[in-house]
Amino acid sequence: xxxxxxxxxxxxxxxxxxxxxxxxxxxxxxxxxxxxxxxxxxxxxxxxxxxxxxxxxxxxxxxxxxxxxxxxxxxxxxxxxxxxxxxxxxxxxxxxxxxxxxxxxxxxxxxxxxxxxxxxxxxxxxxxxxxxxxxxxxxxxxxxxxxxxxxxxxxxxxxxxxxxxxxxxxxxxxxxxxxxxxxxxxxxxxxxxxxxxxxxxxxxxxxxxxxxxxxxxxxxxxxxxxxxxxxxxxxxxxxxxxxxxxxxxxxxxxxxxxxxxxxxxxxxxxxxxxxxxxxxxx
Numbered sequence: 001x002x003x004x005x006x007x008x009x010x011x012x013x014x015x016x017x018x019x020x021x022x023x024x025x026x027x028x029x030x031x032x033x034x035x036x037x038x039x040x041x042x043x044x045x046x047x048x049x050x051x052x053x054x055x056x057x058x059x060x061x062x063x064x065x066x067x068x069x070x071x072x073x074x075x076x077x078x079x080x081x082x083x084x085x086x087x088x089x090x091x092x093x094x095x096x097x098x099x100x101x102x103x104x105x106x107x108x109x110x111x112x113x114x115x116x117x118x119x120x121x122x123x124x125x126x127x128x129x130x131x132x133x134x135x136x137x138x139x140x141x142x143x144x145x146x147x148x149x150x151x152x153x154x155x156x157x158x159x160x161x162x163x164x165x166x167x168x169x170x171x172x173x174x175x176x177x178x179x180x181x182x183x184x185x186x187x188x189x190x191x192x193x194x195x196x197x198x199x200x201x202x203x204x205x206x207x208x209x210x211x212x213x214x215x216x217x218x219x220x221x222x223x224x225x226x227x228x229x230x231x232x233x234x235x236x237x238x239x240x241x242x243x244x245x246x247x248x249x250x251x252x253x254x255x256x257x258x259x260x261x262x263x264x265x266x267x268x269x270x271x272x273x274x275x276x277x278x279x280x281x282x
Contacts, residue, residue: 002265002266003033003034003265003266003269003270004031004032004033004034004260004263004264004265004266004269005032005033005034005035005036005059005061005263005264005269006027006030006032006034006035006036006244006245006246006248006259006260006261006262006263006264007034007035007036007038007061007063007080007082007191007217007243007244007245007263007264007272008036008038008063008065008080008193008217008220008243008244008245008246008247008248008262009023009027009035009036009037009038009245009246009247009248009259010037010038010039010040010065010247010248010249010250010252011023011037011039011045012129012130013037013039013042013044013045013129013130013131014039014040014041014042014065014130014131014132014134015040015130015134015136015137015249015252016039016248016249016250016252017249017250017251017252018250019129020037020045020048020049020052021052023035023037023248023259024049024052024053024056024058024060025056026259027056027058027259027260028056028057028058030258030259030260031260032058032259032260032263033058033059033269034058034059034060034061034264034269035049035053035058035059035060035061035259036060036061036062036063036080036082036245037049037060037063038063038064038065038080038193038245039064039065039131040064040065040066040067040097040101040131040132040134041064041065041066041067041093041094041097041098041101041131041132042064042094042098042131043062043064043084043087043090043094044131046060046062046087049062050062061082061083061272061276062082062083062084062087063080063081063082063083064080064081064084064090064094065078065079065080065081065193066078066079066080066081066090066093066094066097066179066183067097067100067101067173067174068173068174068175068176068178068179068180069172069173069174069175069176070176070200070203071172071175071176072203073199073202073203075198075199075200076170076173076198077176077192077198077200077203078192078193078194078197078198079176079179079180079183079190079191079192079193080190080191080192080193080217080243080245081183081186081188081189081190081191082188082189082191082272082276083188083189083272083276083279084183084186084187084188085186085187085188085279085280085282086185086186086187087186087188088186089182089185089186090182090183090186090188093174093179093182094131096174097173097174098131098132100171100172100173101132101133101134102132102133103171104169104170104171105132105133105134105135105137105138105169106133107169108135108138108159108160108167108168108169109123109133109138111166111167111169112138112142112159112167115159115167116142116145116147118141118142118145118147122141122144122145123137123138123140123141124137125141126140126141134252135156135159135160136151136249136252138159138160139151139155139156139160140251140252142155151251151252152254152255176203176207177212180207180212180213187279187280187282188279189214189215189241189272189275189276189279190212190213190214190215191213191214191215191216191217191241191243192204192207192213192215192216192217193217193220193247194217194220194222194223194247195216195217195223195231196220196222196223196224196227196231197220197222201227201230201231204216204231204234205234208234208235208237208238208240209238211238213238213240214240214241214275215235215240215241215242215243215268215272216231216234216235216240216241216242216243217243217244217245218231218232218235218242218243218244219242219243219244219245219262219263219264220244220245220247220262221246221247221254221255221257221261221262241268241271241272241275242264242265242268243264243268243272244262244263244264244265245262245263245264246258246259246260246261246262247262248261
């Protein structure tokens with residue numbers, strides 16, 4: 001049987017609803033050989049995930065989804081970093097991005113409280129093991145008090161739509177070039193996450209041409225077949241690793257997606273493992 005891996009999953013350390021162990025157990029049920037827990041701007045899962053992966057027979061590739069900003073187009077970018085050999089070099093970046101997200105979330109909570117009679121504590125009760133606060137936690141409080149019935153629907157769109165949401169708050173994250181340089185300084189592997197989700201395809205091609213990416217997440221629910229083919233063409237042109245991941249968030253999924261719904265094939269997992277080995281030998 002061929003080897004497969006889901007290289008994009010979230011836990012309660014960021015905006016997922018399942019804990020580390022639950023996600024790894026489900027990966028085992030789905031017969032995945034490899035799994036990467038890529039919580040936003042934190043590598044806190046790495047040690048525990050490694051121990052639990054050995055227990056359940058799932059190989060863990062350490063990962064983190066880093067927040068960045070495309071300054072030319074003035075939009076958000078996410079970069080997946082795998083297996084940094086010097087993770088301490090990413091610590092400052094992660095702390096800064098988590099602080100930016102908390103500031104945004106606190107502003108959003110205050111805006112929501114001006115519309116709905118909920119408390120800050122009603123939101124924070126869902127963030128106890130989390131390194132930050134996400135809009136999903138605010139939506140969960142609104143659902144809990146009966147002001148909405150779903151995480152992604154009319155209420156979410158009215159409040160938190162990226163362009164028109166009346167409670168949406170956006171701040172700039174560190175520039176994508178700075179983030180990529182830091183990943184490579186940490187001897188990690190840099191893969192652009194879901195280029196179609198934030199309209200990053202043009203940026204993806206630019207960064208690939210500049211030799212700043214190691215791979216592209218081609219297989220993600222946000223990309224249709226034509227978009228996947230364009231990303232594959234970019235990856236082939238610049239000899240980049242092609243990855244796939246479910247972007248699993250559990251209860252907070254943007255649309256129905258399960259662990260193992262999108263995967264990375266054996267050829268590209270082997271390319272990642274070879275690059276990890278090369279980076280560790282430096």
